[in-house]
Amino acid sequence: MSESLDDFRARARSWLQENVPEHGSPLEGPESRDYALAWQKRQFEGGWAGLTWPAAYGGKDLSVLQQIVWFEEYARAKAPSTHNALFVGMNHAGPTLIACGSDAQKAFHLPKIMKGEVIWCQGFSEPNAGSDLASLRTKGVVDGDELVVNGQKIWSSYADIGDYQELLIRTDPDSSRHHGLSWVICDMKTPGITVRPIKTMAGPAKYAEVFYDNVRISLSNIVGGLNNGWKTAMATLGFERGTASLALQISLGLRVEELIAANTDAVTGETLMDLRADAAALRAMSYQFAIKSETGPVGSEGSMIRLYFAELAKRVASASIDIFGIAAPDVLAEHGLGFDYFDSYSETIAGGTAEIQRNIIAERVLGLPRGSR
Amino acid sequence: MDFDFSEDQAAILSGLEQLISSLNIEAPKDAVFSAYSQALDNELTEGGFLDITQQEGFGLLDGALIVERLARLPVSVEAAASVLIAPAFLEDTTRRPVAILQGKLTKPARFLPMAKTLLVDTDDDLLRIEIPEGAVEEVETLFAYPYGCLKNPKALSSVSLGAGQLAKFRRRWRIAIAVEAAGLMQSALDLVLEHVKTRQQFGRPIGSFQAIQHRLVMAAELGQAVRWLAFKAAWSDDEGDAAIAATFAQDSTPKFVTDLHQFCGAMGLTLEFPLHHWTYRLRALLGELGGSSGQAIAAADAVWGSKNV
Ligand SMILES: Cc1cc2nc3c(=O)[nH]c(=O)nc-3n(C[C@H](O)[C@H](O)[C@H](O)COP(=O)(O)OP(=O)(O)OC[C@H]3O[C@@H](n4cnc5c(N)ncnc54)[C@H](O)[C@@H]3O)c2cc1C
Numbered sequence: 077m078s079e080s081l082d083d084f085r086a087r088a089r090s091w092l093q094e095n096v097p098e099h100g101s102p103l104e105g106p107e108s109r110d111y112a113l114a115w116q117k118r119q120f121e122g123g124w125a126g127l128t129w130p131a132a133y134g135g136k137d138l139s140v141l142q143q144i145v146w147f148e149e150y151a152r153a154k155a156p157s158t159h160n161a162l163f164v165g166m167n168h169a170g171p172t173l174i175a176c177g178s179d180a181q182k183a184f185h186l187p188k189i190m191k192g193e194v195i196w197c198q199g200f201s202e203p204n205a206g207s208d209l210a211s212l213r214t215k216g217v218v219d220g221d222e223l224v225v226n227g228q229k230i231w232s233s234y235a236d237i238g239d240y241q242e243l244l245i246r247t248d249p250d251s252s253r254h255h256g257l258s259w260v261i262c263d264m265k266t267p268g269i270t271v272r273p274i275k276t277m278a279g280p281a282k283y284a285e286v287f288y289d290n291v292r293i294s295l296s297n298i299v300g301g302l303n304n305g306w307k308t309a310m311a312t313l314g315f316e317r318g319t320a321s322l323a324l325q326i327s328l329g330l331r332v333e334e335l336i337a338a339n340t341d342a343v344t345g346e347t348l349m350d351l352r353a354d355a356a357a358l359r360a361m362s363y364q365f366a367i368k369s370e371t372g373p374v375g376s377e378g379s380m381i382r383l384y385f386a387e388l389a390k391r392v393a394s395a396s397i398d399i400f401g402i403a404a405p406d407v408l409a410e411h412g413l414g415f416d417y418f419d420s421y422s423e424t425i426a427g428g429t430a431e432i433q434r435n436i437i438a439e440r441v442l443g444l445p446r447g448s449r
Numbered sequence: 450m451d452f453d454f455s456e457d458q459a460a461i462l463s464g465l466e467q468l469i470s471s472l473n474i475e476a477p478k479d480a481v482f483s484a485y486s487q488a489l490d491n492e493l494t495e496g497g498f499l500d501i502t503q504q505e506g507f508g509l510l511d512g513a514l515i516v517e518r519l520a521r522l523p524v525s526v527e528a529a530a531s532v533l534i535a536p537a538f539l540e541d542t543t544r545r546p547v548a549i550l551q552g553k554l555t556k557p558a559r560f561l562p563m564a565k566t567l568l569v570d571t572d573d574d575l576l577r578i579e580i581p582e583g584a585v586e587e588v589e590t591l592f593a594y595p596y597g598c599l600k601n602p603k604a605l606s607s608v609s610l611g612a613g614q615l616a617k618f619r620r621r622w623r624i625a626i627a628v629e630a631a632g633l634m635q636s637a638l639d640l641v642l643e644h645v646k647t648r649q650q651f652g653r654p655i656g657s658f659q660a661i662q663h664r665l666v667m668a669a670e671l672g673q674a675v676r677w678l679a680f681k682a683a684w685s686d687d688e689g690d691a692a693i694a695a696t697f698a699q700d701s702t703p704k705f706v707t708d709l710h711q712f713c714g715a716m717g718l719t720l721e722f723p724l725h726h727w728t729y730r731l732r733a734l735l736g737e738l739g740g741s742s743g744q745a746i747a748a749a750d751a752v753w754g755s756k757n758v
Binding site: 201204206207208211230231274275276277278279283341342343344390394397398401402403407408414415417418421422424425426429430431434435449 | 710
């Protein structure tokens with residue numbers, strides 16, 4: 077007989093209690109890599125890795141309800157944020173390979189990701205191709221059974237500590253916009269790659285510029301077919317916020333409860349009540365969406381949830397500073413609320429800006445006519 | 450109220466402009482969180498800009514114009530307390546920079562690492578403390594101003610200026626918050642307007658998208674409102690005006706700052722793009738004197754006497 081949800085919850089809770097690392101992750105550099113990989117390895121060994129991945133690829137193929145329970149317990153246990161160096165591998169590189177990769181690509185990469193052996197990063201954005209991703213110019217020229225890549229990417233999170241990169245490049249020189257692109261697995265140790273970390277206003281170097289100077293990549297590393305990269309990239313972007321964001325959402329709700337407990341001011345109290353209501357609404361929307369997505373295709377409503385989360389995360393981070401004051405130890409500490417606050421600005425930018433999300437929602441959910449861009 | 454600068458005001462501002470351009474002040478290019486300029490402080494002192502309110506024929510509004518202009522710079526300098534607050538409470542105004550604090554003496558205060566005098570609102574008294582060398586420990590923050598804490602407040606002698614001074618002290622502090630915020634908002638907005646005019650996506654400047662235009666117009670409106678409320682408060686030196694100006698400044702800041710960063714994309718979140726030189730400071734001002742809820746209560750008291758309602 078299969079395990080009841082309550083039993084599953086109890087099992088998850090007790091494993092997390094015993095295994096969640098005592099200290100938070102270092103914010104940057106090789107230490108943050110080691111921390112993330114060690115945590116992934118521990119989850120794998122405990123049987124808690126790849127919960128959302130299909131069993132055929134070593135995943136646990138949990139039902140959506142089980143995933144929800146897991147992430148509730150995960151957030152409750154204050155387990156390491158799912159938005160860390162493992163994020164790309166677990167939440168979009170892995171799923172993209174599952175959806176579009178060849179058998180050889182899946183067999184080689186998926187176990188490494190799940191066992192905590194590798195860090196992935198994403199190389200989509202370029203200095204002149206941010207919101208307008210389809211204008212990207214980094215090019216790959218076919219030479220025998222290899223691509224020769226030249227150009228530059230930017231904002232590639234964890235590129236300085238990454239092993240592999242999802243690299244989106246223009247492989248048809250005569251193409252424009254979203255035609256003629258390819259999604260390529262790039263080994264970050266290949267000769268010709270230079271990585272320059274960029275410091276954010278929150279402190280650590282979270283992302284990096286990556287330069288490609290005659291970087292040779294085997295054609296067998298193309299995912300989803302030569303010049304068919306836009307389709308693969310859209311799959312990647314669709315995965316960027318899967319159920320893993322549930323853990324972040326639930327943590328956000330718990331954070332609001334902590335703030336309510338710490339607050340003594342009546343006016344801030346009102347703000348906190350608003351935040352609590354928003355967090356509850358977000359959670360309900362997410363659960364509904366997750367459950368619906370198990371039984372059939374879902375539309376672009378995911379963008380609404382994502383945007384709701386992003387805006388709320390920023391407001392919660394701001395309220396945290398208001399409550400503790402900017403010079404409080406909780407605000408100044410390495411993992412402090414000051415860091416969270418400045419870091420939270422990226423919520424409405426990374427992975428597609430709030431404005432681009434609103435354009436999508438307006439057109440695809442509300443059915444409004446497409447504006448000019 | 451006369452909205453044009455008087456001849457004297459115009460002369461002072463043009464002198465200040467000359468001083469600023471002679472120093473060639475630019476946003477630091479290296480990745481730094483805070484940029485305090487001692488060189489600027491020296492020049493301002495030398496030029497007599499910081500004791501303007503004590504000079505014949507000049508008042509608080511003239512001081513506010515100077516503080517606002519200085520806040521627009523990408524570097525910070527202690528001017529607001531020296532110009533708008535300290536002269537009302539100190540006999541010796543040369544003992545500056547001046548740090549200001551509300552609450553416990555152990556709390557961190559802006560400019561305390563270089564301050565010679567600290568004014569403290571303890572809730573039931575206004576204290577003046579002279580800061581000897583080595584009495585302050587610097588506090589690292591992300592918030593751009595130099596912050597420090599007194600290492601051992603009990604070892605320092607303080608002079609009581611009396612509870613009767615508190616209302617005026619808070620009033621001046623509120624004016625200082627609003628005036629400084631006005632300058633910070635102006636520079637931040639100018640920078641972002643320039644960015645959205647030049648940054649191209651989808652084959653056009655991003656500033657041509659109405660989604661961006663509308664919100665930048667709202668940001669500009671907030672900036673203007675803060676500016677004129679601040680100058681009105683400096684002109685009237687009135688309790689209600691001061692509290693309203695500070696409430697409005699602190700209330701507007703979160704939305705203003707978030708929108709400005711939003712439109713600069715990932716670049717705006719780096720230390721390589723200068724926007725943080727202003728937004729860090731705006732965020733720091735937001736919490737002072739109890740934040741906007743503190744000011745709102747003071748405004749209600751001053752304007753409607755809400756304590757009696
Ligand atoms: C923390 C962080 C991590 C990131 N990690 C990665 C990564 O790992 N890999 C990667 O490839 N990229 C990454 N990015 C980049 C991210 O995808 C881009 O920042 C994002 O797509 C926006 O591009 P941009 O920064 O160039 O901003 P721009 O495109 O220049 O946008 C600036 C402003 O203009 C607005 N705008 C643009 N077009 C329109 C329009 N049509 N209508 C209305 N408004 C518009 C935007 O909404 C924004 O407010 C990351 C970004 C951040 C902040």
